[in-house]
Amino acid sequence: MKIQANRLSSHLIKSLAPCYLVTGDEFLLVDEALDAIREKARASGFTSRELHVATTGFDWHALTASTGNLSLFAEQRIIELRLPTGKPGKSGSAAIIDLVEQSGPELLFIVTGPKLDKSSSASKWARSIDQKGVSLPLWPIGVRELPGWIANRMRAAGLEPDRDAVTLIADRVEGNLLAAQQEIEKLRLILGAGKVSAEAVNEAVANNSRYDVYKLTDAALAGDAKRSVRILGGLRAEGVEPVIVMWALTRELRTLARLDDVIRQGGDLGGAMQKTGVWRNRQGLVRSCIGRHQHGDFHQMLKATGRADAAAKGQRPGNPWQMATDVVVGLSR
Numbered sequence: 001m002k003i004q005a006n007r008l009s010s011h012l013i014k015s016l017a018p019c020y021l022v023t024g025d026e027f028l029l030v031d032e033a034l035d036a037i038r039e040k041a042r043a044s045g046f047t048s049r050e051l052h053v054a055t056t057g058f059d060w061h062a063l064t065a066s067t068g069n070l071s072l073f074a075e076q077r078i079i080e081l082r083l084p085t086g087k088p089g090k091s092g093s094a095a096i097i098d099l100v101e102q103s104g105p106e107l108l109f110i111v112t113g114p115k116l117d118k119s120s121s122a123s124k125w126a127r128s129i130d131q132k133g134v135s136l137p138l139w140p141i142g143v144r145e146l147p148g149w150i151a152n153r154m155r156a157a158g159l160e161p162d163r164d165a166v167t168l169i170a171d172r173v174e175g176n177l178l179a180a181q182q183e184i185e186k187l188r189l190i191l192g193a194g195k196v197s198a199e200a201v202n203e204a205v206a207n208n209s210r211y212d213v214y215k216l217t218d219a220a221l222a223g224d225a226k227r228s229v230r231i232l233g234g235l236r237a238e239g240v241e242p243v244i245v246m247w248a249l250t251r252e253l254r255t256l257a258r259l260d261d262v263i264r265q266g267g268d269l270g271g272a273m274q275k276t277g278v279w280r281n282r283q284g285l286v287r288s289c290i291g292r293h294q295h296g297d298f299h300q301m302l303k304a305t306g307r308a309d310a311a312a313k314g315q316r317p318g319n320p321w322q323m324a325t326d327v328v329v330g331l332s333r
Helices: 005-014 027-043 060-065 089-102 124-132 146-156 163-172 177-191 198-204 213-221 225-237 242-264 269-276 280-292 297-312 320-332
Strands: 019-023 046-053 076-082 107-113 134-137 159-161 194-196
Touching: 005 027, 005 134, 019 027, 019 124, 027 046, 027 076, 027 107, 027 177, 060 089, 076 089, 089 107, 089 124, 124 134, 146 159, 146 163, 146 177, 159 163, 159 177, 163 177, 163 198, 177 194, 177 198, 213 225, 213 242, 213 280, 213 320, 225 242, 225 320, 242 269, 242 280, 242 297, 242 320, 269 280, 297 320
Parallel strands: 019 107, 019 134, 046 076, 076 107, 159 194
Antiparallel strands: none
């Protein structure tokens, strides 16, 4: 069965499944879920743990062979398999299905990996875990949910933050849940239990924001100029080359210009987004961005990114970061 992250604790209080599939791109959330499962397993008598990482050239036969002596010993074992790519291949799929079938009172089988795509989620090996055990997909914490997530974590640590304190932490650790948790632990050690103000946070919290070009384009498409400029500044401070920023903006603007042309010719935007390969969870952003602009705006911004790219490569005069700022502000308007 498939369960949500907020139901894992209640599930483990009631029972321990014979196998688990834990997937997601947030290291902290995946690690905490695995710790909770392991703790329940230890309390249930599982005293031994094996870890296998399926890198290139991994011996799948050795993995299944390692369970051959389970019936000879009373010891309960945990076998964990990490799939760095989320795609075990034909041999790996067969091995996983075999271990799922063997899982039970003596063997707890746990598979971890990144967020699975549609084909991997529907694969036989993933469905075998879902049918016999538990699938736990862990989703990233979005910008809107981050303050609430931080506030809950702080309260669980014995801290009583005011709204400004939570907002300040969220701004400084945006996109980095591990950094957020580390800062909460630091505050608990420095301040102790009790009330936490923005002033106290400002003195104790380092700036650990982790930005990337994809957050930049999403913020611009969402119409959040202030956040877009802040992310752009973060990229510059982290030493990201401006040509990488121009690449991301150019790629996004080409898609927007193409879709805008379809609309002006009387075409259907929804169908065009599917044909263009716009992910479903980003279609709302794209639709709202196109609705804010006039025909031709995206083509003009494409020319601007071309000039900025040339400046970044030293092929023409100009400050590429200032030119990039003009583009993201124009895209955000």
